Amino acid sequence: MNRKGAVRNLDIVKAVIFDLDGIITDTAEYHYLAWREIAEELGIKIDRTFNEQLKGVGRMDSLNRILTFxxxxxxxxxxxxxxxxxxxxYKELIKGIGPTDLLPGIEGFLQEIRDVGLKIGLASASKNAFTVIESLxxxxxxxxIVDAALVEKSKPDPEVFLRAAEQLQVPYSTCIGIEDAEAGVIAIKEAGMFAVGIGLESDLALADIVLPSTELLHLKQIIEIVEGSFGC
Structure with missing residues (x-):
């Protein structure tokens, strides 16, 4: 299918800004395993249920949550x-990551965005974002690419998304942000952007659109919803 021409109004959307973990690739398991080892060393037991609180959150904030727990x-x-x-x-665990670890539909979606001339940014809570993107x-x-090393405040603060938009030289309101964590969706909305959540609606209630899988990301449909929200 020729994806060009899918976007009817480029004045409303000028950029798409992605989270990394859980959107581009799923390194959440590696984060969990690394944090579990640290927690055990500190005499604290965490499980995958608790780990949901760490998704989309910076390293030091994650450690503080573990310590509080x-x-x-x-x-x-x-x-x-x-x-x-x-x-x-964590860096030891992700050494083997490669293109086959891209989540379903992501590369096609990136190409779709590139085909219509929109800008693409990454806003990640990880300080290893550049390494992971290179490996992929x-x-x-x-x-x-804006990662945790370039900002002072972690999600749900909007700083990382605001910085990405500034580096792309586009207004915040013309950006679509894509996230899989509640903290990330809050950050997108606080930045004044349109939020696409990937996951369960019950977990991402503040998102403007919630899709169960990255496989369902299609620019034309998203743009139509964005345009509809502006009465276009």
Whole structure:
């Protein structure tokens, strides 16, 4: 199918900004395994249910949530040590990641966006976003990548999405943000952007659209809904 011409009004949408984990690829399991090891070392037991609270959240905020859950206090120096140790373990776990780890439909969706001339950004809570994108071999699609190393505040603060829009040189209101975590959706909405959630509607109630899978991401349909919300 020729995807060009799918967008009727480029004045309303100028860019699509993606989250990384759970949208481009699923490294959430690797984050969970790394955090579980750190938690066990600290005498705290976490499971996958608790791990849902860590999705889309920065490294230090995740560690603080684990410490609060385990009713444990650490000094700033100790927190820095365990956060860095978690990251080293995570980087070991993702060494084998490659193009086959892209989530269903994502590369086709990226190409669809590129075909109509919209800009593409990445807004990730991970400090390893550049490494992961390079391993997935999709760096050529992105006009900008903003990760946790480039911002002061983590999601649900909108800073990472605002920074991405600024680097793309487009108004915030002309951006579509795509997220799979509640914190990320809140960040998109706080940035004044149109939010597409991937996952369960009950978990992503603030999103403007919720799709159960990345496989269902199609630019034409999303643009039509965006245009409808503006009465176009």
């Amino acid at each position: 385990g009713n444990k206090n650490l000094s700033v120096k100790e927190k820095d040590y365990y956060a860095a140790k978690k990251n080293e373990r 071999k999709i760096g050529s699609y992105f006009d900008t």
